[in-house]
Amino acid sequence: MNLKYLRDGVKAKTLAEKEVTISLNPVKVNNSTVVTPDIAASNGVIHVIDRVLLPK
Numbered sequence: 001m002n003l004k005y006l007r008d009g010v011k012a013k014t015l016a017e018k019e020v021t022i023s024l025n026p027v028k029v030n031n032s033t034v035v036t037p038d039i040a041a042s043n044g045v046i047h048v049i050d051r052v053l054l055p056k
Helices: none
Strands: 011-013 019-023 032-041 044-049
Touching: none
Parallel strands: none
Antiparallel strands: 011 019, 032 044
């Protein structure tokens, strides 16, 4: 999935093969709020969230 074009309610698959739901305004992944977006890393971009995502 190309996440370049995010929409409210879009689903994305994690590396653990689990789905997460993206919400906008505020930007959230499931129930976790993105607190610091767009941190450049050597292998991509990091977005800091306010809680840990655990696979169910």
